Amino acid sequence: MDHDFDDFHGFYLFLASLGLIWFLALWTLWLLGTWAARSRYRLRPRSPLSSAARTAVPGVSILRPLKGLDTNLYENLESTFTQEYPNFEILLCVADEDDQALPVVRELISKYPHVSAKISIGEEDVGINPKVNNLMGGYRSAANDILWVLDSNVTVHAGTLARAVDALQTPTKSGKRVALVHHVPFAFSTESRVGSRIDEAFLNTNHAKMYLAINTIAIESCVVGKSNLYRRSDLERVNGSLKPITSTEPNAKQDGLCGLAAFGRFLAEDNMIASALWHELGLRHDLSCDVARNVVGNMSLRDYVQRRVRWIRVRKNMVFAATLVEPFTESIVLVAIGSSSLKYLFGLSRWLCIVIHFCMLLIVDLDVYTSLAGHRLPQSIKWGFLAGWVARELLALPIFILAIFGNTVEWRGLEYEVLNNGEVKYVSNRQSFFDSFEFLRRYRPKKYQAVETEPVLP
Template sequence: MITDSNRHVLFLILFSLGAIWFVVIWLIWLIGTWTARNRYRLRPRSPLASSNSSVAPGVSILRPLKGLDTNLYENLESTFTQEYPNFEILLCVAREDDQALPVLKELVAKYPRVAAKILIGEENVGVNPKVNNLMSGYRAAANDILWVVDSNVMVHPGSLARAVDALQTPTKSGRRVALVHHVPFAFSTESKVGSRIDEAFLNTNHAKMYLAINRVAIESCVVGKSNLYRRSDLERVNGSLKPIRSTAPSAKQEGLCGLPAFGRFLAEDNMIASAFWHELGLRHDLSCDVARNVVGNMSFYDYVQRRVRWIRVRKNMVLPATLVEPLTESIVLVSIGCSSMKYLFGLPRWICILVHFSVLLAIDLDVYASLAGHPLPQAIRWEFLAGWVAREVLALPIFLLAILGNTVEWRGKRYQVLNHGEVRQISRQRSFFELFSLRKEYEVLDTEVSP
């Protein structure tokens, strides 16, 4: 029989744990906010930007392309105007009738002094269309250092030089840096519901958590909008995440290695980073630049579908971390924290809730200002704040929707997510409600996957 005394001890333990969790997550948020201020408010010019080509390591910039992405011309032009003396640009498209080709040809003609090539055709090495598309550039790259930049990303002219600096600088622990990545910073060119919610998510909650995790650096955490790494490192790993036993500098995993080995993963960027971390024992670093992620015409359904897709991928890669994720969201967290503070200290819930969301909004706007280089513009203030509120309210419902299924859509294709983030293409049911379907009747397709 549970006595009042036993019940009190049980509640004391539970609410104490709740209070500790509340404080821990707030500390993580503050670490992310401090990192944003410390790293992104000042972007010094790299000495490599004014060096000559004999000093600066050669870099091959790979751009995977399909169709006319929002802001495509400006996005691509930002790589042509890099302040770096030794680079080439490889523009990869899968088909000769791709709508992006006229834009590519215009840029190549506009910058004749830039070593740029248009590569048409793909190599089917797996189900990931981005990897298939990148293979021509990967094979043709003249340099060991590769910079893979998505087509919807715009970068600062000094980004490449600063990223190479970071790649060549060991971590404080003395480990070599294998990969340099850039935190995504979204900006919407259209006032669409999904676009504004996604913009608010990437520039606040996602950014501060991403920065905090990478600051603590206890595990690999990389988004593949803009990644710089060495092909010689990639040729040694295969995504098994098993440490290479040999200590020889050239030791590699058995079997297929390099970019083709990652065609079986949907989140190839995260898996490549994890392979460097676990198989080679190397580390990552963030430069002081952002990957300006241009968000175009994204509907509310598109936003939900995108969040569901990546939660389902993460669920099959890092299940424990994914299951804990809802407890880090503001509404769930404030419920835990305020109930704990009420029981332990008698603090009224309304005061806790008011302080929690007021300070949270303040630090999120501070993170935005750090990454953007300026405060939130007046012109989008109310739309952005509405997107921020919607993101916080929708976080738990979207998670619950995502956690119950294993099928995702990407670039018009439908996939089943398998263990460790691998995927296989399945038949696509042409129904609006297919995202919510939990049925497992599917047909494996053996046809070639195109981006």
């Protein structure tokens, strides 16, 4: 009996020690993300490129895919026209001539006649991804090698482009060339809908600190597609296979279709482009000191849940093992592991550990918010933001369980099946999983057009 007790004690001691190591490792990662936010975003110096001569800087073609009247659309697009950079053009891409975004676009072109801006109407069917199809006309007609693809629901600071070009031209500490510059999303909600507040809290706290921490470690590609700057000459060499190019030729490329058209088969084309540049060319990514201000529109609770389910299912079919670890990185599961481990090893009160954990987590998350926003959490949204933060933490595990069992996702009102390699295929005449629940269908908006993307975490 004593021998059996010793065996169980040794096993429990091992589990408790492992749990404590995991608990401390995640907290180290969170603190790293918090430090990265403080060191990168609390000071945004002006780039010398902002005041350089036109001929002294590389030209940039800004591609903005448009569909309908996104929230804050005028201000979002205007922020592109007012970039403090001497050499850029803007290509505004819509699928058809009846798109509601066109009057807004034409008004801005009239307002800023000195800016080289063109409208690209029509789409090229290169795959199942409508954003890629929409962008193809602008991509093919772009005058410059450097492309800045910027979603329509994003607004940026006037110095963003200059600082991004700086980052693109600066090698990493290891000496590798930077192939892509991206910006961490910073959400702000113009609506008081439940889903909008939860998404705002999520993007500005948990998502941001993990995103920054992973990119600080930089052992794998981790990119959000809200705002990406890269070279067309690099993209034309890759195809999304993620297989390294073995040829020693300076401009060697993959066989078959390459370039933007090759990524039309993916739902998360931005993640695949970033991964292709990383793995196929062996190049690296960097963040500048700017954020992509992501306007969160009229998002219901159903929209929020649906969006989280969609991207968990995409990640599951691309990085299955890493996706299975995700629940153990969420605060509630993590504190359950940590408090149980501390109780067994040191006799500490579980409730004391839980209270300290969540108090520290809130302090850390609000510090990340302050770094990204440039100011403390405004009193006007304080309670709504905190309620969204609590709801996000409570919903994380249930949403994951809902998402892990299934491969179909809903996007722009259509149903798709996610395949094992990250590609998707259209599923016709299928009822959405959410529509089988009356209380979720009741809150489905009639017109919600936002196209959202997320990083596929390593």
